Amino acid sequence: MIEIRDLHKKFGKNRVLQGINLKFDKPGITAILGPNGSGKTTLIKSILGMVIPNEGMIKVYDKNIKSQWKYRKRVNYLPQIANFPNNLKLSELLAMIRNLRQLPAHDEDPLIELFELQPFLNKKLGHLSGGTRQKVNLVLTFMSEGDMLILDEPTTGLDPVSLVRLKELILKEKAKGKTILISSHIMSFVDEMADEVVFLLEGKIYFHGSVKALKEQSEETDLERAIANILSSNHA
Amino acid sequence: MLKILKYSFYDLIRSRWSYVYLIFYAMLGTVLLFLNNDLSKAIITLMNVVTVLIPLIGTIFGIMYYYDSREFTELLLAQPIKRSSIFLGQYLGVAISLSASLLIGLGIPFIIYGIFTSPAIWDFSLLLVVGVFLTFIFTALSFNIGLRNENKIKGFGYAILLWLFMAVIFDGLLLISLVYFDEYPLDKFSLIATTLNPIDLSRILILLKLDISALLGYTGAVFQKFFGTSSGMIISLAVLIVWVVTPMYFIYRKALRKDF
Numbered sequence: 314m315i316e317i318r319d320l321h322k323k324f325g326k327n328r329v330l331q332g333i334n335l336k337f338d339k340p341g342i343t344a345i346l347g348p349n350g351s352g353k354t355t356l357i358k359s360i361l362g363m364v365i366p367n368e369g370m371i372k373v374y375d376k377n378i379k380s381q382w383k384y385r386k387r388v389n390y391l392p393q394i395a396n397f398p399n400n401l402k403l404s405e406l407l408a409m410i411r412n413l414r415q416l417p418a419h420d421e422d423p424l425i426e427l428f429e430l431q432p433f434l435n436k437k438l439g440h441l442s443g444g445t446r447q448k449v450n451l452v453l454t455f456m457s458e459g460d461m462l463i464l465d466e467p468t469t470g471l472d473p474v475s476l477v478r479l480k481e482l483i484l485k486e487k488a489k490g491k492t493i494l495i496s497s498h499i500m501s502f503v504d505e506m507a508d509e510v511v512f513l514l515e516g517k518i519y520f521h522g523s524v525k526a527l528k529e530q531s532e533e534t535d536l537e538r539a540i541a542n543i544l545s546s547n548h549a
Numbered sequence: 550m551l552k553i554l555k556y557s558f559y560d561l562i563r564s565r566w567s568y569v570y571l572i573f574y575a576m577l578g579t580v581l582l583f584l585n586n587d588l589s590k591a592i593i594t595l596m597n598v599v600t601v602l603i604p605l606i607g608t609i610f611g612i613m614y615y616y617d618s619r620e621f622t623e624l625l626l627a628q629p630i631k632r633s634s635i636f637l638g639q640y641l642g643v644a645i646s647l648s649a650s651l652l653i654g655l656g657i658p659f660i661i662y663g664i665f666t667s668p669a670i671w672d673f674s675l676l677l678v679v680g681v682f683l684t685f686i687f688t689a690l691s692f693n694i695g696l697r698n699e700n701k702i703k704g705f706g707y708a709i710l711l712w713l714f715m716a717v718i719f720d721g722l723l724l725i726s727l728v729y730f731d732e733y734p735l736d737k738f739s740l741i742a743t744t745l746n747p748i749d750l751s752r753i754l755i756l757l758k759l760d761i762s763a764l765l766g767y768t769g770a771v772f773q774k775f776f777g778t779s780s781g782m783i784i785s786l787a788v789l790i791v792w793v794v795t796p797m798y799f800i801y802r803k804a805l806r807k808d809f
Contacts, residue, residue: 324808358808358809361626361627362626362632363623363626363627363808363809364808364809365805365806365807365808380632380805382629382630382631382632383629384629385627385628385629385630386629390627392623392624392627396619396620396623396624397620397621397624398560398618398620398621398624399620400560400564401560409556410624410628412552413552413625413628413629413630414628414629453624
């Protein structure tokens, strides 16, 4: 479903991605891990066409995405930072996204209820707290029915209740047979949710395989320790 | 693109600044008509104000809107929308709403004064056309500055410099070079120099139409002598169109390559 070949990207002199080769062809949840600045967000944004690679090619659903935009109809993306136009009301933002993605009205009502956002519908987005913004972000991502989900640090700022609901929501989408990419720093979350792990280190793929294989390779039973092990042995 | 245009347009129409701008022009028109008590004279005075102020407002508004809507842009980029339509849509939204404020703001006092029954109607229409051109040109230029500068302060600085250069410094440089190279034939040089500045070009265009040779200045006189009044007007209009299309093309090109 996603095929990435020899992807390079640099920002100025900073070489963020240095030859990424990846293939996701099975439905399921893949976690993208890596320390800060390892290129997770850049990789995700390249798949969405928000970052233009210097070299290499990305295919989504067997089509090169270069200067394409229609494939984004099938992709739902959750950005890392929940930035919204500040002078819009929540209800207006929802109406706008519905209009842009051509969704039927009231499709998002169960989601609004799930994240308890009804009291904010008539509030301006600039006045919402960080956690509430993240919830709005989640509603925007899950409200349209795509075939692929790309979540960039979905847990940021969420309270435990919302976190549990988010997990249920992701598992529900997985049961529908969707391809789901998640980048996260919360290892317990990854351990619980992910089928596969891609570990990025300095713009290269350090490991790609199942969670179990990663644990076995580092001879640890705990994912957090396994990752820490990789990082410390790499920097030693 | 039309959807983005619609959203940007409504967003701006609802903002306070569109009304401030509209009321400012309505007041300006009223005061000038009251003071001059004559349509043609009011149009001449208005021209001097308009050719300086419209670029300033277009530039500042354009750059402000670009930076202000960055979040909106980021949101849109993940949606199934063509990149170029996001930026061109936003640009057209700003340019059209500014032009609407200008047309309505200046239109109302002049219509009340009776512009429709006056022979000055064509002069006034040309003034408005030129105002719309200047709005489109300077908004496009400021969008280009915004697209190329992530840093807001830098972007604002460049935008103000651009206006200052076009409105003030350019004329000064032209004048100095005309005085300095007094002994050489300068016709062609000043012709080309004029086309490089949309503000000068607009001024000459209006003055050619008003047929006031005393106000034409050196470059205007050369322009009139070289092209004659009617072809001079057609050529200056054509160059103004080039001035709109070129920065729009650069917005389009930059939008395709930029990372977010």
